[in-house]
Amino acid sequence: MRRGLFVGRFQPPHYGHFHALKWIVEKGGVDEVVVVIGSAQESHTLRNPFTAGERFEMLLRGLRETLGSSQGFIIAPVPDIAMNFVWTRYLEMLLPSFDVVFTRNPLVARLFEEYGYEVRMQPAFDREVYSATRIREMMLRGDARWRELVPSSVAEYIESIGGVERLRRLAGGD
Amino acid sequence: MRRGLFVGRFQPPHYGHFHALKWIVEKGGVDEVVVVIGSAQESHTLRNPFTAGERFEMLLRGLRETLGSSQGFIIAPVPDIAMNFVWTRYLEMLLPSFDVVFTRNPLVARLFEEYGYEVRMQPAFDREVYSATRIREMMLRGDARWRELVPSSVAEYIESIGGVERLRRLAGGD
Amino acid sequence: MRRGLFVGRFQPPHYGHFHALKWIVEKGGVDEVVVVIGSAQESHTLRNPFTAGERFEMLLRGLRETLGSSQGFIIAPVPDIAMNFVWTRYLEMLLPSFDVVFTRNPLVARLFEEYGYEVRMQPAFDREVYSATRIREMMLRGDARWRELVPSSVAEYIESIGGVERLRRLAGGD
Amino acid sequence: MRRGLFVGRFQPPHYGHFHALKWIVEKGGVDEVVVVIGSAQESHTLRNPFTAGERFEMLLRGLRETLGSSQGFIIAPVPDIAMNFVWTRYLEMLLPSFDVVFTRNPLVARLFEEYGYEVRMQPAFDREVYSATRIREMMLRGDARWRELVPSSVAEYIESIGGVERLRRLAGGD
């Protein structure tokens, strides 16, 4: 049994994330993936509109829609710890063991390399298109095409919790 | 889709826990169970010898052994927050939504009742026999029959990480 | 304008507290009293059953009943800080300025003396009778005479929130 | 008895705040107002120059000057909690109960609406003129007319603690 680690903020999870997760289980040489919902304490800001629980729901639904099942994925919300050097060990404390870290984030890569882990970079999937920042901007300016960037079950969930309205309200609009 | 919540420290998870989880999915009227590994920051003490990550592993293995699969169970490590009144909402922040709380713990029951949740008590499964406190005591005094109180995959995992030795060492022995 | 400081946990506030506060405003040589609800993060335990907000309500009601008004009292909930040496300055940070500390608690007295404050001891008012510990014990064993130890508005408030039931439930009873 | 909640940072409290508080007690349909001094841990920065204790003093003095008394106002310093979703419940933990929230802040409004509270917007009182940001800027550039934007008792208090000098010093001047 070999496990990979994948860390994201998922504000919100989009096709870029799901493509990456699919690639990791199919081509990353691992049997399971531990998916960390980072900055789990954050929500209701322009940069982090959704709670960790909401992001957890979106990941479960998105995995089921895009991969048929969430099996093989272990999802865990992880609040930030304000000490980068210690963060890798804090993850080890909280999570089932993992063997390799998949990331394109320079900080995550560096921290795990210095800590002695194998770090691999999954391919990028149209990062200019599939970007959580871009999705939040589209939501803010009322561009409904953000729905095309996430699985439809994720879009429906976001609507069911009034997610777009929340974001716009936080921006001072409406 | 209806979800139950089940909270434990799982130091370590034993047949009492797995019986309870089996009962909840079979007779508790829920489709999925969110299993919280509480006091996730604790480890390496006589009362909390195992890390949350180790307990996460044990739960995954024990569920697979006793129920055939960990499907239908969403496991999440949750560090303590030093404010009982706020703890229920903190769980809501971190976890996928749940509808009913299963517990025999008076504090957990009271907190969720006051917060407005339905709280149900799963049946007790031989609590004098299946008790994490009792297991830790057996480990400490060298009574190997603790292995009979946990699924064999959990016992093997504990041995693979030197869990009994750790506990005895912390007690000042060896 | 001269102010006194009075710190308590108020679990719950009782005649001993209200006598002390009356003495301080009448004979303590101060115009106002800053009343700190200490350990404000604690609730729902046998030692700290009530939230800071509930204790705040009880203080307001008890002062109005016993002294006719809460005027002259400035009440503030203060969460613990896990550094005794720093706690005095933390209180200065949070509270309007005060000139003298009234306390019978050795730790509070010592900390403020070392920090340079005048510390005075108000008289004890039947401490064997008027004691929050004793009130909680009476509540736990079903002795209704605890009501005689607190102002009736406080007793009524405790009943309105199911306070006795909460305490007994936390003890594992009922 | 019906209570309103009003949250501010009060860096410093000015006529805009006092007008709002006056409107709330006179026309907001409440008997008392719980006034939260937010970000109570902050001080000595350009954005948050004053301690919570200093802001507490200013509120007491300003209420007495502008409304004749601080009666009917319950003031409480509240340190930030780094979890927006949990913040509403944290306030419930610390404060006497309240029924309606008065705010013009989009985040505060959204958080309390999602939590189930009635949220009302008090009228704006010349927000371009009465603004704490503007007052701090005037202080920084040596424009003494900031005094006209706060009750004179507040201005005097700020001078008595060297508040303007503090702000300018922090900006690297003098």
Place this chain on the structure above:
Amino acid sequence: MRRGLFVGRFQPPHYGHFHALKWIVEKGGVDEVVVVIGSAQESHTLRNPFTAGERFEMLLRGLRETLGSSQGFIIAPVPDIAMNFVWTRYLEMLLPSFDVVFTRNPLVARLFEEYGYEVRMQPAFDREVYSATRIREMMLRGDARWRELVPSSVAEYIESIGGVERLRRLAGGD
């Protein structure tokens, strides 16, 4: 350059500590010793009467008295982190690098062994006699012979800060 690590609470530092430190530099095969003042946030309790700063002073004076100099010792106050598993890495984050850990504490030994460090046990120096617990008990019951258990410079420092009086006051005496 080879460094050892030595962790203590030093409440207060006594001949047992100084003997151990002497042994480590003379026979422990290291050039320097990093001395951690643990539980640095604690003070003014019966178990932890002295601040980290006071303990720092005592260590400096005691080393100069017993070893002629504090050279070769790097002393650092370290507040607790409430996660045992992470604590070793937290120390690595804060301290100059070290190669070997000297301890007789089972928890410290186990944590560093699991983290991959060499752990050695310095000889015990009359632990029934030289014990901080015993010193605090002697102070509490007025037995002046505690002075014989610490270097005289440490005893003088404790007296200069009213340390014995503090301890007795905290115990409710005097």
Place this chain on the structure above:
Amino acid sequence: MRRGLFVGRFQPPHYGHFHALKWIVEKGGVDEVVVVIGSAQESHTLRNPFTAGERFEMLLRGLRETLGSSQGFIIAPVPDIAMNFVWTRYLEMLLPSFDVVFTRNPLVARLFEEYGYEVRMQPAFDREVYSATRIREMMLRGDARWRELVPSSVAEYIESIGGVERLRRLAGGD
């Protein structure tokens, strides 16, 4: 015995710092200097690339190189506390006593002045040249002349831990 306090982030320590420390011991009228490594929890960011432990090493080496010895300097890593007003007392809690504060930082100066300490300003040593910000910028853009701004033992240490590579990696380069 008279001690000075000097606080810095030392990201990294450079000749400006060592000149200042030299001036303080030679002309500042103190026998020893307590050197605080501030923001000790920070590392692996563009603004704070080095851990407190690494900065501790650099200070020790740099002092030995530039002043011949680290004697007379007491170095302590101090994690931030998110309360400016309380920070001075927090330092008193952690550190050996000091008599005078040497700083050119307006916040540090103001906080200690308000707390009652003597604050002195050491001379500036070519601040446009010797600046940690400038050193980090040179590292980022591959300008090897940053080595001229720090003692050679510090430059060697930074290279031995791959410090420049770390910084560039964090910036997303390489």
